[in-house]
Every structure is written in structure tokens, then in C-alpha cells.
Amino acid sequence: MSRTARNIDGAPTFLPGSGPVVVGILNVTPDSFSDGGDFPGPEAAAEHAVAMLDEGAKIIDVGGESTRPGSDPLTQEEEIQRVVPVLERILSERRDAVISIDTYRAGTATAALEAGARLVNDVTALRGDPGMASVVEEASCPVILMHMQGEPKTMQKDPQYEDVVREVRDFLAQRAEYAVAAGIRPENVILDPGIGFGKNLEHNLALLRNLDAIVNLDFPVLVGASRKSFIGSITGVQEARERIFGTVATTVLAFEKGATFFRVHDVRANREALTVAEAVLHTSRQ
Numbered sequence: 488m489s490r491t492a493r494n495i496d497g498a499p500t501f502l503p504g505s506g507p508v509v510v511g512i513l514n515v516t517p518d519s520f521s522d523g524g525d526f527p528g529p530e531a532a533a534e535h536a537v538a539m540l541d542e543g544a545k546i547i548d549v550g551g552e553s554t555r556p557g558s559d560p561l562t563q564e565e566e567i568q569r570v571v572p573v574l575e576r577i578l579s580e581r582r583d584a585v586i587s588i589d590t591y592r593a594g595t596a597t598a599a600l601e602a603g604a605r606l607v608n609d610v611t612a613l614r615g616d617p618g619m620a621s622v623v624e625e626a627s628c629p630v631i632l633m634h635m636q637g638e639p640k641t642m643q644k645d646p647q648y649e650d651v652v653r654e655v656r657d658f659l660a661q662r663a664e665y666a667v668a669a670g671i672r673p674e675n676v677i678l679d680p681g682i683g684f685g686k687n688l689e690h691n692l693a694l695l696r697n698l699d700a701i702v703n704l705d706f707p708v709l710v711g712a713s714r715k716s717f718i719g720s721i722t723g724v725q726e727a728r729e730r731i732f733g734t735v736a737t738t739v740l741a742f743e744k745g746a747t748f749f750r751v752h753d754v755r756a757n758r759e760a761l762t763v764a765e766a767v768l769h770t771s772r773q
């Protein structure tokens with residue numbers, strides 16, 4: 488029996504509706520790899536969030552610090568100052584918007600949850616800050632646990648695995664166990680293989696090809712492949728914001744393998760592709 492609370496077709500029960508969930512990316516950073524500096528100030532950021540909601544995003548993932556390869560960390564205070572006004576502004580325009588906070592810092596997560604965020608997206612899978620597990624446990628909110636080898640500054644310098652799929656799967660199983668031991672409810676755990684985080688092209692492809700190994704851990708799975716450089720390596724599209732078509736391929740394939748959440752920049756393209764994929768897969772299951 489499934490350990491996670493899901494609707495009949497696999498969507499998590501903390502969201503209204505059912506089916507695959509598009510998570511719209513809102514980077515309020517000057518230096519993100521594909522959209523850094525696009526939204527200077529809370530008004531522009533909230534406007535983009537509302538546009539993504541209108542295009543079909545069910546969650547907006549707000550991040551104040553870039554984790555692109557080679558990026559430098561900022562302070563918790565700077566991060567809070569970047570994200571909280573944006574959250575407040577989005578919620579003043581869309582009171583029922585579901586917002587996740589992309590942070591590994593307990594203080595930032597606390598501030599964002601107080602401002603109305605409803606999920607925590609932790610790219611360190613609760614390893615980055617010893618206080619994070621209890622923040623999530625006390626808030627009783629969903630948390631995304633992502634795999635990363637190394638840290639953003641150096642993670643793309645020759646990442647090594649013996650068996651990337653087995654190692655990422657085992658890591659995520661252990662982090663889920665850690666979360667549950669810390670009092671986080673199993674139905675609040677979402678797993679993410681961390682595409683591009685300490686992985687070369689072959690590692691990313693192996694993880695997407697064998698995503699069912701992670702889906703079989705029986706927690707909902709999020710995939711974040713949007714506009715990432717491995718798509719550029721395959722297609723030759725150098726400009727990150729032009730990697731929409733390649734991103735859509737990853738979304739549809741990951742959905743077919745059982746992923747539930749798709750963290751993307753280009754909401755409409757991915758939403759429409761998922762709607763078609765859903766119709767095809769549901770028809771063929773009858």
C-alpha cells in the first residue's frame with residue numbers, strides 16, 4: 488500500500504485537483520543561469536508569478552539564491568530580504584496561491600512560511616542547516632528533498648559515480664528516512680533526483696531513463712530539468728531561455744515514468760504537453 492497521501496490518479500492531496508503538477512520557477516536573483524535579473528523588485532516578480540498561475544502552474548517556487556554551477560552563497564538576511572516582499576506581493580494579488588520557498592536555510596524557510604509559503608524546497612535534502620527538519624516538522628508542510636553531489640561552487644567539476652541511479656536512489660531513500668525520523672509526515676515528503684547538481688550529461692540521462700527506480704520509493708517525485716545545460720549539450724541550443732522544446736521532452740518522459748511535479752520556467756509549453764500526455768496515457772490504460 489502507498490505510504491503517501493495521494494488522490495486516485497497519483498496527485499498529492501495537499502493540492503486541490505489532480506494529475507501532474509507544474510511548478511513555476513520564480514528566481515528573484517541577479518545571477519540565475521537562465522533568468523537572473525529578469526524580475527527586479529517585488530512588483531515585476533509578482534506579475535510573473537501571476538502570469539505563470541494563469542498559464543497553469545499550481546505551485547510557484549520562489550528562490551532568492553542561485554544554485555547554478557559556480558555560484559556564490561549569500562547571507563540569510565539578504566535571502567529573506569529578497570524573497571519575503573515577493574511572497575507578500577504575490578499573496579496580496581492571489582490570496583490562494585501555493586508558494587514554495589527554494590532555500591536550505593531554516594531562518595529563510597521560517598520567514599517565508601510565516602509570510603504564507605506552504606512548501607519548502609531544500610536542494611540539500613535537510614543537510615544544509617541543522618534547524619531545517621524541525622522547521623518543516625513544526626509547520627507540518629511538504630518538503631522537497633533533492634540529491635546533490637558536492638556543492639554548487641564546485642559540483643560540476645568532474646562528478647563521479649559508480650552507479651548514479653543506485654546512488655541517487657539510496658541517498659533519497661536515506662534522506663526520506665531521516666525526515667520521517669525527525670517527525671515529518673511521510674505524505675509530506677517529495678523526492679527529486681537533482682538533475683544537473685553534480686551530474687554530467689550521462690548521469691542526467693541515466694537518471695531520467697531510470698526515473699522509475701526513484702518513483703518506486705513510493706514518494707511523489709519532482710523533476711527539475713528546465714533549460715538546464717545538458718539540454719543545450721544535446722540540442723546545441725546555447726541560449727538557456729531557448730531550450731523550451733528540449734525541456735518539454737524531459738517533462739513528458741518523466742511524467743510517463745511516474746513523476747508528479749515538474750519545476751519549469753516555461754509554464755504554458757510544459758502544461759500543454761502534460762495535458763496531452765495525460766490524455767494519451769489515461770486512454771491507453773482503459
Ligand code: HH2
Pocket residue numbers: 512514516518519520521550552553554555589608609610631633679681682709710711712750
Ligand atoms: N534546480 C535549480 C534550483 N532549484 N530545486 C529542485 N527541487 N530541483 C531542481 O532541479 C532545482 C531546484 C536550478 O535551476 P534554476 O532555479 O533555474 O537556476 P538557479 O539555481 O541559477 O537560480
